[in-house]
Amino acid sequence: MKFFLNVLFALISLNMLSCQRVKKSDVPKAVKATFEAKYPGEDDPDWRLDRNDNFESHFKINGEHYRADFSPNGNWIETERNIKKKELPKIIREKLKSDYDDYKIVEIEVVDHHSKGIFYDVELKKDGKKQDIEFTIKGEIIN
Incomplete structure (x- = not known):
């Protein structure tokens, strides 16, 4: 169990180093609009900018954590869930x-x-x- 927690901590740390937090006000309107259309009712995602300058939204649906990526012009790229x-x-x-x-x-x-x-x-x-x-x-x- 301790090993698992250490690996999890390392992965979270690596993810935080590879992504930069973004204020909601700095997320392009096109990105927000696509997110809202794709995930209606999910109005409070955490936003990050990844190393490819894509916007990552981190949010929950029914208690499950999701990450969805969007290009700066608002195109949806993918959604992932562990x-x-x-x-x-x-x-x-x-x-x-x-x-x-x-x-x-x-x-x-x-x-x-x-x-x-x-x-x-x-x-x-x-x-x-x-x-x-x-x-x-x-x-x-x-x-």
Whole structure:
């Protein structure tokens, strides 16, 4: 448990270093409008500017944490939510066990992307090297 908390703290710290908080008043109107249209009723997100100058909104829906990214002109890019391994489709869990059993799972996200659609992003680690693998709902690797 202590190891998990240390990893979680490191990930949060890294995320905070890679993103800069933005005042709500500094978020472009087009970004706010797209956010409000996509997530009606979610009117109090925390905003950050990522290293690509995209705007990240951090918010909750039904107690679940989400992050949605928007380009400066207001185009929605993607929405992500962390999930547990047991929430992955069975076919992906089986693929991880058969092909990546000697890897440690660092993070799992379900992603809704503007061009790729819904997929699962699994971050793995082995011998100090991290690797992200994106899976379709059917367990096919897309990256």
